[in-house]
Amino acid sequence: MTCRYFTVFPFIALVICGRLLDAKSHPKIPDFLKICHRSDPNLNECIRTSVEALRPHLREGIPLLNIPACEPLHVPQVEISQGSGPVAVRSTYTDIQVSGATDFLLKAVKVDLEKERTKLKIFLPRLEMVANYTMDGRILMLPITGEGKGYGNYTDINAIVTTQGEDYANSKDGNKTYFRVTDFFVDFNVGHATIHLDNLFNGDETLADAMNVFLNDNWKTVAAEMKPALEDAVAELFMDFANRIYAKFPKDVLFPK
Numbered sequence: 555m556t557c558r559y560f561t562v563f564p565f566i567a568l569v570i571c572g573r574l575l576d577a578k579s580h581p582k583i584p585d586f587l588k589i590c591h592r593s594d595p596n597l598n599e600c601i602r603t604s605v606e607a608l609r610p611h612l613r614e615g616i617p618l619l620n621i622p623a624c625e626p627l628h629v630p631q632v633e634i635s636q637g638s639g640p641v642a643v644r645s646t647y648t649d650i651q652v653s654g655a656t657d658f659l660l661k662a663v664k665v666d667l668e669k670e671r672t673k674l675k676i677f678l679p680r681l682e683m684v685a686n687y688t689m690d691g692r693i694l695m696l697p698i699t700g701e702g703k704g705y706g707n708y709t710d711i712n713a714i715v716t717t718q719g720e721d722y723a724n725s726k727d728g729n730k731t732y733f734r735v736t737d738f739f740v741d742f743n744v745g746h747a748t749i750h751l752d753n754l755f756n757g758d759e760t761l762a763d764a765m766n767v768f769l770n771d772n773w774k775t776v777a778a779e780m781k782p783a784l785e786d787a788v789a790e791l792f793m794d795f796a797n798r799i800y801a802k803f804p805k806d807v808l809f810p811k
């Protein structure tokens with residue numbers, strides 16, 4: 555039996571690319587997607603190499619699937635509110651531009667079709683980010699406030715993504731069986747980070763310079779404190795992206811018999 559593991563491709567594309575344009579009808583499955591067989595004893599490896607082969611298409615975008623070019627990747631907004639502990643800040647990032655996302659290395663794929671579970675191990679050598687930020691709160695006892703451009707460089711990122719999905723009857727499409735992701739977990743670890751926040755403390759340069767030095771000296775502590783909130787924000791974002799594409803195809807289009 556031949557089966558195109560189509561679900562996995564847009565899933566990865568969305569995990570990596572983040573944004574999706576609107577499609578009016580179900581697009582055709584493009585020819586450059588490598589076909590993996592359900593009976594393949596090395597199914598996970600087949601999917602892994604297929605996704606790796608998709609990388610250049612992700613860079614340039616896949617108009618057929620309404621996936622735009624994703625260098626840089628654009629994320630409209632992420633909000634992180636952290637109420638208590640050593641890092642208690644409310645921050646909003648808008649207009650986020652991420653470079654380097656398509657240099658991902660898919661280290662391992664584990665698909666359990668029966669349980670509708672996926673596990674991915676991803677390595678990213680380097681991400682560069684720029685965003686508009688607003689921030690207010692306290693970091694390791696020090697008050698912090700600012701609004702402006704924020705920059706971050708992150709290297710040696712290891713991530714584990716685990717998803718759980720389910721089937722449902724889509725009343726908008728004659729009760730056909732569709733698929734959706736119900737749980738999305740992200741666990742990541744950053745090897746090193748450097749950050750710079752413009753216009754901290756209303757442009758007070760002495761305070762701002764000291765705070766930027768402090769943030770970089772203490773990035774590990776700050777990152778560890780913000781990790782759960784950040785992982786939740788990223789997971790929510792990508793689950794929404796993944797479900798936007800899954801909602802466009804009946805399951806028997808994603809998994810043809």
Ligand SMILES: *[C@@H]1O[C@H](CO)[C@@H](O)[C@H](O)[C@H]1NC(C)=O
Binds near residue numbers: 648649686
């Ligand atoms: C980001 O900031 C620039 C000014 O530095 C502004 O022109 C732009 O509209 C801002 N973007 C958003 C989404 O707020």
Ligand SMILES: *[C@@H]1O[C@H](CO)[C@@H](O)[C@H](O)[C@H]1NC(C)=O
Binds near residue numbers: 725
């Ligand atoms: C879909 O299912 C609902 C509830 O089971 C039912 O009321 C409706 O008539 C069904 N629609 C179609 C097109 O079969």
Ligand SMILES: *[C@@H]1O[C@H](CO)[C@@H](O)[C@H](O)[C@H]1NC(C)=O
Binds near residue numbers: 707749
């Ligand atoms: C990020 O790296 C670029 C070089 O690729 C450098 O120009 C920039 O200053 C770095 N930014 C930060 C915040 O370290």
